[in-house]
Amino acid sequence: MPEGHSVHRIARQFARNFVGHRVQLSSPQGRFVEGAALLDGHAMTRARAVGKQMFLEFDNGLWLRVHLGMYGAWDFAGDILMDATIASANGRMGQTNQRGTDLDGQADAVLDSAGENSLRSIGAPRRTRVRMAEQEKEIDQRGTFPPEPVGQVRVRLLTDTVCADLRGPTACQVLDAAEVQAVIDKAGPDPLLDDSPAAEDRFTAVVRRKPTPIGLLLMDQSVVSGIGNVYRAELLFRAGVNPHAPGKSLAEDTVRGLWRDWSRLLTIGVETGQMMTMDDLAGADWARAMKNRADRHWVYKREGLPCRVCGTHILLEEMGARKLYWCPTCQA
DNA sequence: AAAACATGGCTAC
DNA sequence: TAGCCCTGTTTTG
Numbered sequence: 189m190p191e192g193h194s195v196h197r198i199a200r201q202f203a204r205n206f207v208g209h210r211v212q213l214s215s216p217q218g219r220f221v222e223g224a225a226l227l228d229g230h231a232m233t234r235a236r237a238v239g240k241q242m243f244l245e246f247d248n249g250l251w252l253r254v255h256l257g258m259y260g261a262w263d264f265a266g267d268i269l270m271d272a273t274i275a276s277a278n279g280r281m282g283q284t285n286q287r288g289t290d291l292d293g294q295a296d297a298v299l300d301s302a303g304e305n306s307l308r309s310i311g312a313p314r315r316t317r318v319r320m321a322e323q324e325k326e327i328d329q330r331g332t333f334p335p336e337p338v339g340q341v342r343v344r345l346l347t348d349t350v351c352a353d354l355r356g357p358t359a360c361q362v363l364d365a366a367e368v369q370a371v372i373d374k375a376g377p378d379p380l381l382d383d384s385p386a387a388e389d390r391f392t393a394v395v396r397r398k399p400t401p402i403g404l405l406l407m408d409q410s411v412v413s414g415i416g417n418v419y420r421a422e423l424l425f426r427a428g429v430n431p432h433a434p435g436k437s438l439a440e441d442t443v444r445g446l447w448r449d450w451s452r453l454l455t456i457g458v459e460t461g462q463m464m465t466m467d468d469l470a471g472a473d474w475a476r477a478m479k480n481r482a483d484r485h486w487v488y489k490r491e492g493l494p495c496r497v498c499g500t501h502i503l504l505e506e507m508g509a510r511k512l513y514w515c516p517t518c519q520a
Numbered sequence: 521a522a523a524a525c526a527t528g529g530c531t532a533c
Numbered sequence: 534t535a536g537c538c539c540t541g542t543t544t545t546g
Contacts, residue, residue, distance in 0.1 A: 190528095258531065509534090
């Protein structure tokens with residue numbers, strides 16, 4: 189599934205295209221009929237991402253909470269205003285985006301600021317169809333509007349001009365404001381929601397108190413939000429940290445460094461739409477990595493291959509019921 | 521062509 | 534610990 193960066197991008201897409209508009213909700217699949225009815229016909233007022241979860245607020249005070257899980261995806265169709273980086277990630281927009289450009293750090297898009305601030309618009313809406321999951325891709329350019337639902341569509345959000353279909357989510361439910369707050373309170377800090385020293389302190393303190401291996405702590409969404417299996421492996425390699433090291437055994441600077449690096453990688457991920465973890469690349473190397481996943485990571489999915497730094501064979505083991513990739517030499 | 525696998529995480533057993 | 538969500542991609546035959 190999409191790790192944290194994708195969910196932030198999807199929330200922006202909703203802020204861009206739905207916030208401020210009346211929305212018709214339905215459940216073509218039939219498994220969310222009651223929930224859809226609670227929100228149907230109301231205007232969307234806010235789109236938020238917190239770690240891997242997304243929250244859409246409507247003007248009756250209720251929220252739609254969505255977690256994509258492993259297979260979940262959103263398909264957008266219609267006259268879509270796209271964040272330029274989405275098209276860029278597909279290589280369709282030429283040079284509109286280069287790394288190094290700044291996000292303004294505004295993770296939430298609220299009603300009065302939707303459509304401006306951090307979203308770099310292409311300009312006019314474009315009639316298209318885009319799938320947003322871990323990868324984003326344009327599906328086709330034409331067709332009737334709204335399109336026929338494809339596959340098991342749990343919920344469809346429809347305005348006069350734009351349609352969003354949700355398929356295969358782990359979670360899709362209607363919550364009131366207090367329930368949303370409870371979910372958010374349980375989540376660990378998300379660098380895009382809070383890049384304050386307090387957030388870094390909180391993460392650092394929690395990690396350095398626990399005997400749990402850091403490789404498990406980074407995946408624990410109550411410790412830190414948004415990190416998944418790819419970012420876990422890559423963050424640990426970049427920090428030179430052994431995944432088995434207990435949180436409490438790590439130096440304070442090391443843990444703070446992990447937080448800051450996560451903030452950096454998440455920012456790059458939101459900007460490019462890719463889990464680009466070899467961010468020191470330049471020119472042709474960067475372009476190749478943007479195109480091919482195999483050239484994008486230090487250790488992820490590289491078991492048995494020589495470490496890009498020291499040549500040692502990359503190891504693969506199970507940790508937290510997920511595949512963990514690491515270099516026993518660089519991460520001694 | 522078919523089968524296995526995966527960026528997650530909840531729930532039931 | 535296994536199932537589920539039920540899709541897209543990769544690997545196997």
